[in-house]
Amino acid sequence: MKCDDARAAFLAGQVGRAESEHLETCAECRAEMPSLLETRRIMESATFWEEPPADLEDRIVGLVAGPGPKKEPAEKPPRWQLAVVGAAAVVALLLGVFLVQRTPSPDWEVALPGTAEAPLAVGVVSGWNEPGGTRMTLDIEGLPPAPNGFFYEFWLSAGDLHISAGTFTEAQGVELWVGVTRAEFPRLWITLEPIDEDESPSGVNVMDTA
Ligand SMILES: [Zn+2]
Known part of the structure; x- marks a missing residue:
């Protein structure tokens, strides 16, 4: 279980056993837990939005992808970019879920x-x-x-x-x-x-x- 998978699952409200074990035992994820909780609360209220807040996507990308490129040597392909791409896909998925939830089922x-x-x-x-x-x-x-x-x-x-x-x-x-x-x-x-x-x-x- 990787940090970004566990955090994305948490934000999506789909935490299984592997995710909860990771979140409990990973110090980095535990440190992010207040931000994760706050963001999940915002996302759960998203069903009432006409449009999600503009900074929500950045916020989720930042949370899921973790800190930026601070320790990467400049000449190495920046691994964090891959993480951001992965996180962007997660964001698209999550926002899709909310848009679907926002549309009531047909009569x-x-x-x-x-x-x-x-x-x-x-x-x-x-x-x-x-x-x-x-x-x-x-x-x-x-x-x-x-x-x-x-x-x-x-x-x-x-x-x-x-x-x-x-x-x-x-x-x-x-x-x-x-x-x-x-x-x-x-x-x-x-x-x-x-x-x-x-x-x-x-x-x-x-x-x-x-
Ligand atoms: Zn972690």
């Missing part, structure tokens, strides 16, 4: 299969019921980018009543918002639309819960 998720128009497409729609409507994210694989002059459009429907939740050309990282609920408009589907003045669904249906 509903529904599978969105591809139709005969897009037989390789599979996806999941996650939805959050908000006071002003419904927020959705798409997690879709196998849907090719829309050709030039076209976009995809996402619909919620109840019978013949279709509400557009937005358009996109590639199904990567798409977030949608619509002013109705899935309880009222249960069918979720995606069409391929030519860019024209016709605002109704084209009929080229590529993914559909129905």
